[in-house]
Amino acid sequence: MSDALAAEAWAVYRAAECLYDETTVRGAVDRLAGEVTAALAGHNPLLLCPMTGGVVLAGHLLPQLDFPLEFDYIHATRYAGALRGGELTWKVTPTAELAGRHVLIVDDVLDRGITLAALVDFCRREGAASVHSLVLVDKRCRREAAIEADFVGLSTPDRYLFGWGMDYKGYLRNVPGIYAVAEAP
């Protein structure tokens, strides 16, 4: 990507509002790990990470789930570097067999709900025995698909977010807190 976009991302980062600092996010991930362990240890679950946003959360959650599980990824995107979602584009389906499995989808943010609803539908159509979902952030907004996550880390207002896997035009997924882009004055 261009240096101009990197500079824009840096300016957006500096002007943004920190909604949750790193310590708070890590605390939420610890709690989520406990909840998932209580619900799914012993069920031989398959964790499914929607790329790319789910990768930071999955990387922090996995070592805290101290029981047998499998991990795979899926790739469907509808923002593609934009600040508003469009059509969902499928890029990669999981290589793991989902039939008969207890699937846990682990994603960064539940916003309009279109992506998570499509992922859950996909897993059900593939014959999963059960499908649970976990999101780091549940945005308080008007859903466009009737879905809620089973495990929720944190809640935010309806602002465009970045950090902890969430991007600003492809940048800032690495930021170690959850930030909201500054609103125009």
Ligand SMILES: O=P(O)(O)OC[C@H]1O[C@H](OP(=O)(O)OP(=O)(O)O)[C@H](O)[C@@H]1O
């Ligand atoms: O609830 P929705 O409004 O459907 O949005 C939620 C989805 O948006 C983001 O993915 P995105 O399409 O931005 O791709 P990314 O994971 O590569 O950032 C995020 O990772 C969720 O999967």
Ligand SMILES: Nc1nc2[nH]cnc2c(=O)[nH]1
């Ligand atoms: N980066 C990012 N991706 C999203 N996908 C849906 N909502 C958001 C958001 O607020 N930020």
